[in-house]
Amino acid sequence: LAAATPDGHDRTVALDWQCMGLGPAGEVGNLLLTALMILPSVRNLEKRAEAEAKYGQSIEELLSRWAGALYALLNLADQAHELANGL
DSSP states (O other), X not given: OEEEOTTSXXXXXXXXXXXXXXXXXXXXXXXXXHHHOOGGGTTOHHHHHHHHHHHTSOHHHHHHHHHHHXXXXXXXXXXXXXXXXXX
């Protein structure tokens, strides 16, 4: 999809329809959790080995990346809340 930004530049985004479902618009956190499928792998050794082989990283590295993405989403949510309060 493409759109013009307020300053007149083009902005292009891609959509991954694989994880689409019913839910509120902008529910990126659920898409992130669905896409990673990391948490169920933490305690189950077989699933843990599968996740590590699939992503080529240790479960600790995967969790660290997941946590970083989650913090980024929370920061975006804070920004959206602040902007909404300014309306």
